[in-house]
Amino acid sequence: MPDEVPFTADRVADLMEVLRTPEHQAGLEETTFTVVSVADRAAGLIRVSGTISGTHSLQDWAGPNIAVRLSLPERSSEFAGIDGAPDTTARVYTVADVDIESRTVAIDIVRHGESSPAMKWLGRVRSGDVVPVAGPRPHRVPGSGSPRILLADSSALPAAVRILTRLPIEAPTVLVAAAPLDEIDLVEGDLGDRRDFVTVQRAEPGVDRPLATTFAGMEVPAGASVWAAGEREDVREVRRRCRDDLVLAAEGIQVFGYWKRGISNTRIDVARLEAARSSMEAGRGVFATDDLDIEI
Ligand SMILES: Cc1cc2nc3c(=O)[nH]c(=O)nc-3n(C[C@H](O)[C@H](O)[C@H](O)COP(=O)(O)OP(=O)(O)OC[C@H]3O[C@@H](n4cnc5c(N)ncnc54)[C@H](O)[C@@H]3O)c2cc1C
Numbered sequence: 001m002p003d004e005v006p007f008t009a010d011r012v013a014d015l016m017e018v019l020r021t022p023e024h025q026a027g028l029e030e031t032t033f034t035v036v037s038v039a040d041r042a043a044g045l046i047r048v049s050g051t052i053s054g055t056h057s058l059q060d061w062a063g064p065n066i067a068v069r070l071s072l073p074e075r076s077s078e079f080a081g082i083d084g085a086p087d088t089t090a091r092v093y094t095v096a097d098v099d100i101e102s103r104t105v106a107i108d109i110v111r112h113g114e115s116s117p118a119m120k121w122l123g124r125v126r127s128g129d130v131v132p133v134a135g136p137r138p139h140r141v142p143g144s145g146s147p148r149i150l151l152a153d154s155s156a157l158p159a160a161v162r163i164l165t166r167l168p169i170e171a172p173t174v175l176v177a178a179a180p181l182d183e184i185d186l187v188e189g190d191l192g193d194r195r196d197f198v199t200v201q202r203a204e205p206g207v208d209r210p211l212a213t214t215f216a217g218m219e220v221p222a223g224a225s226v227w228a229a230g231e232r233e234d235v236r237e238v239r240r241r242c243r244d245d246l247v248l249a250a251e252g253i254q255v256f257g258y259w260k261r262g263i264s265n266t267r268i269d270v271a272r273l274e275a276a277r278s279s280m281e282a283g284r285g286v287f288a289t290d291d292l293d294i295e296i
Pocket of ligand 1: 067091092093094095107108109110111112113114115116117118119139154155156158159257258259260261262263264265266
């Protein structure tokens with residue numbers, strides 16, 4: 001397990017090399033995000049809006065599921081005392097909204113109960129603060145199939161809403177949301193005129209793997225398309241059912257872990273970089289290993 005291997009200056013420097021490979025950098029712009037407002041959207045969801053530096057068009061930032069990587073001004077506890085380790089912490093968020101003309105981008109951040117780099121930053125971020133941002137990185141969208149089932153926890157609802165409002169709705173569509181009621185109300189509002197074409201269903205609250213638990217009780221036809229994002233072990237179980245029990249077509253299964261309970265994203269990133277390096281050493285692409293198959 002990666003978290004049992006101690007971090008050292010050499011190991012960190014070695015992994016940083018992977019980040020600089022052309023394949024990893026492809027399509028990424030290094031810009032800055034200057035915060036213009038911080039506002040509660042729901043009890044546990046904060047919208048941070050900011051402007052993106054430069055004069056390049058932000059057209060690509062307005063796609064259906066675009067993620068960006070913020071370099072937050074907090075050192076990850078894993079790297080304390082290690083020479084050469086980054087003194088910022090990278091965290092990935094979905095572009096929840098973009099105004100191309102004013103170059104304003106909004107991200108919706110879940111306020112979770114752990115003490116973490118993003119939560120420390122969220123506690124003190126103010127209008128005028130500037131953070132480096134890398135993006136836009138297009139993320140997974142549903143594959144073809146009918147019906148379309150999207151499953152998302154609070155961290156992935158911004159992505160689900162962008163998908164549902166940016167892509168055509170060509171099949172009966174269900175959104176299963178593992179989120180508090182106030183966030184589900186927000187989603188219904190954010191869907192706008194798409195609301196009439198999407199069945200929004202709340203995942204069973206208070207259970208260990210809410211998305212997988214609700215999904216297990218759903219009838220899923222052979223031609224379905226399933227998109228799921230959220231807690232890694234929860235969505236991994238969704239993927240297992242799609243592959244092993246339902247035997248859906250690979251293209252119709254689009255599942256990605258956004259965070260993992262009890263493990264910081266810094267450790268997840270280190271595991272990803274190690275998988276990328278092994279893959280490159282084996283002569284395959286940087287992203288050849290399916291993220292959910294990486295041992296974390
Ligand atoms: C493509 C992509 C898009 C994403 N989009 C968004 C988004 O739009 N909004 C958003 O809020 N998140 C989003 N995330 C998830 C976000 O990057 C992680 O939640 C990240 O770990 C938060 O960093 P942190 O510093 O708060 O916590 P970390 O330092 O990574 O983790 C510290 C502890 O907090 C726990 N933790 C982390 N995130 C959560 C959570 N969401 N709920 C409960 N506990 C948690 C961890 O399990 C760990 O125990 C996205 C992730 C990906 C990969």
